[in-house]
Amino acid sequence: MAYIGDYEIVIGLEVHAELLTESKLFCGCSTEFGAEPNTHVCPVCLGLPGVLPVLNEKAVRYAVKAGLALNCQIADFSKFDRKNYFYPDLPKAYQISQYDLPLCRKGKMRVMVNGEVKEIGITRVHLEEEAGKSVHSAETILGSDYSKEDYNRTGIPLIEIVSEPDMRSPEEAKAYLERLKTILQYTGVSDVKMEEGSLRCDANISLRPKEATKFGTRTELKNMNSFRAVQKALEYEAGRQEEVLRQGGVIVQETRTWDESRGVTISMRGKEEANDYRYFPEPDLVPVVVERSLVEELRAELPELPNSRMERYMREFGLPEFDADLIASSKPLADFFEEAAKQCRDPKAVANWVMGDFTRLLKAEEIEADRSKLRPRHLVEMLALIDKGTISGKIAKTVFEEMFATGKDAAIVVKEKGLVQISDEGEVTRIIDRILAENPQSVTDFKAGKEKAITFLVGQVMRASKGKANPALVNEILRKKLAGL
Amino acid sequence: MMIKREDVEHVAMLARLELSEADTEKFTRQLNDILQAVDKLKKLDTANVEPTAHAAPMKNVFRPDKARLSWPQEAVLANAPDPVDGFFRVPKIMEG
Numbered sequence A: 001m002a003y004i005g006d007y008e009i010v011i012g013l014e015v016h017a018e019l020l021t022e023s024k025l026f027c028g029c030s031t032e033f034g035a036e037p038n039t040h041v042c043p044v045c046l047g048l049p050g051v052l053p054v055l056n057e058k059a060v061r062y063a064v065k066a067g068l069a070l071n072c073q074i075a076d077f078s079k080f081d082r083k084n085y086f087y088p089d090l091p092k093a094y095q096i097s098q099y100d101l102p103l104c105r106k107g108k109m110r111v112m113v114n115g116e117v118k119e120i121g122i123t124r125v126h127l128e129e130e131a132g133k134s135v136h137s138a139e140t141i142l143g144s145d146y147s148k149e150d151y152n153r154t155g156i157p158l159i160e161i162v163s164e165p166d167m168r169s170p171e172e173a174k175a176y177l178e179r180l181k182t183i184l185q186y187t188g189v190s191d192v193k194m195e196e197g198s199l200r201c202d203a204n205i206s207l208r209p210k211e212a213t214k215f216g217t218r219t220e221l222k223n224m225n226s227f228r229a230v231q232k233a234l235e236y237e238a239g240r241q242e243e244v245l246r247q248g249g250v251i252v253q254e255t256r257t258w259d260e261s262r263g264v265t266i267s268m269r270g271k272e273e274a275n276d277y278r279y280f281p282e283p284d285l286v287p288v289v290v291e292r293s294l295v296e297e298l299r300a301e302l303p304e305l306p307n308s309r310m311e312r313y314m315r316e317f318g319l320p321e322f323d324a325d326l327i328a329s330s331k332p333l334a335d336f337f338e339e340a341a342k343q344c345r346d347p348k349a350v351a352n353w354v355m356g357d358f359t360r361l362l363k364a365e366e367i368e369a370d371r372s373k374l375r376p377r378h379l380v381e382m383l384a385l386i387d388k389g390t391i392s393g394k395i396a397k398t399v400f401e402e403m404f405a406t407g408k409d410a411a412i413v414v415k416e417k418g419l420v421q422i423s424d425e426g427e428v429t430r431i432i433d434r435i436l437a438e439n440p441q442s443v444t445d446f447k448a449g450k451e452k453a454i455t456f457l458v459g460q461v462m463r464a465s466k467g468k469a470n471p472a473l474v475n476e477i478l479r480k481k482l483a484g485l
Numbered sequence B: 001m002m003i004k005r006e007d008v009e010h011v012a013m014l015a016r017l018e019l020s021e022a023d024t025e026k027f028t029r030q031l032n033d034i035l036q037a038v039d040k041l042k043k044l045d046t047a048n049v050e051p052t053a054h055a056a057p058m059k060n061v062f063r064p065d066k067a068r069l070s071w072p073q074e075a076v077l078a079n080a081p082d083p084v085d086g087f088f089r090v091p092k093i094m095e096g
């Protein structure tokens, strides 16, 4: 839905990603997640008088790498600025950020939406420090009499990635976020966990009459805790704005917070005035000059990115575009697939297992492919057993689940669970004879020309053999028997 | 550029400063004096001068990404007027 009523939807996103450094952006406090409150805090974090921030070199390298992965130009000369505002999670009453000279700008990203490629511009990527964490006394901030502040997170390095207002539907916004997450994950600069807050997204949305070239007044949406929430908040807000405009009203430029439980956006009155941040150059930090040689060094360190992998999977392994894109969209999954596919005759079979049973089991366990006990070699061995006829494709599902649960080798699982396929003609014949004797009606039906009856009989034989009978052999013998009856 | 009374009131509000009538008058006058002094610099030809981002002629001062011990929690909270459970407790943030 690029349009709602008589209006076109225009969306731009601001994404914050915590960088995977060991220490904070301007001091040596640890960035470890989940520590006791206020135990990773020092005078620099607290902004006590007389302290001086010193820039973490790795954070600069990571920010430049992220910029390169997003096809940005890297600034020769960059500096930090103070963004001034009062909020309890900001002990210094200013955030050190970058205003007019960000590290990276003018990038772009390609996203697949409904099978079509869409290019989305990246305005800038800049480096800034994280704020602390507030725990409110009641469920919502408005209902709370007081809040508790933990400054462990204060000063963790963040990159802010600002997109151009290039998205035309909530669905495109979600696709952009998913691909951005994948790129950051591939690049290894952030662990991009939205649940732990290491990836966050604010959205700007406005409507304009179809054919109009000027943008309408936008609102900024905050407090979405998942990609789905971003999409839902945007859908709600597009509907709300359309209704206001349709009834002849005007959109007020404001910040609105997403209320997940009620599924609505709520105006945060009074925040507009505070949007006067009085940026000025941070006098405590000297400028950053990124040498071309460093840019080239970091560019060389970039891994192969998802789009390139997707194209290679189509070329090298003959995967359809949809499959290739799906597998490439998670680095651990893509790594797993590649290692297995290289050792197999049939990469498509590998892709099917990876996208099907493997992805389903990973989701149920809520882990990524690199944490699975089932390794690529397990899948390779299992596919070889299918090829040799030792196990059937159906039994393989059971083997796969057992390998996933225990990390045991395929051959061992087959042996321990007695899952070897029954390909012995005598044994299969014995089972078939019994089933035919038990189901005279089906035999009559088949004789009367009801082809379906044989499907039922095959099913009964498979069931009687606990799925172990070789299906091809069952079919062959059954047909012979029925023909002779 | 002229600083108006409303500008001073606005900046004071952003800085959460409460100014008396007399203070507002005085600061409006003083800020205009400062701007007039700065205006004199405009007469200089700076066409070939790079904008100054920092007073010190330095660049790229970094520290390696190494974590070190932080302060103990008691020390961090020593100046907190109302700590609770290891947190800084703060009054109501937003009026409903």
Ligand SMILES: [Zn+2]
Pocket (backbone or CB within 6 Å): A024, A027, A028, A029, A040, A041, A042, A043, A044, A045, A046, A155, B070
């Ligand atoms: Zn610190």
